[in-house]
Amino acid sequence: MKYWLMKSEPDVFGSEQLQAMPKKISAWDGVRNYQARNMMRDEMKKGDQVFLYHSSCAEPGIVGIMQVVKEAYPDHTALDPEAKYFDPKSDPDHPRWFMVDVQFKRQLQRTISLQELKQHALQLGDFILLKKSNRLSIMSVTAAQWSYILKLESDPTSR
DNA sequence: GCCAACGTTGGC
């Protein structure tokens, strides 16, 4: 089983919206970046655990935990001219963009903010999220990073 | 294949 982090603006895939979905399951559509797509398409497996990260908001940070419940399949919104992330070069016979289904598992007891994560940069090692001007919306997380962050969640002395 | 122009991301 692998671990991941997926970024979204709260009003696109926010923890509240995800929890309101039937069975708390949602397709993670709209990824239009090749590196992120490749990870979703080639490496994400059913059962993988995912941190939900809120970006471009008052307090960017990790807010919840999701699970991959359906492996990559073509992102049909790329073919819909009305869709926000319509891609005119997309071809139904050779899909260019893919998505997975994720199920929201739980909200963290508190947001582990980017600011707090930065203070643990040393312990988190080579954490892609903390790399300067990193814009990747999907990234892998090591088992060590995963458990370290979960420990932060319940550590009242950290902040 | 180069590279300038452009659009997007995302923290601040």
Place this chain on the structure above:
DNA sequence: GCCAACGTTGGC
């Protein structure tokens, strides 16, 4: 709203 960094596009 600003702006640095980055990815993509397209002319050459």
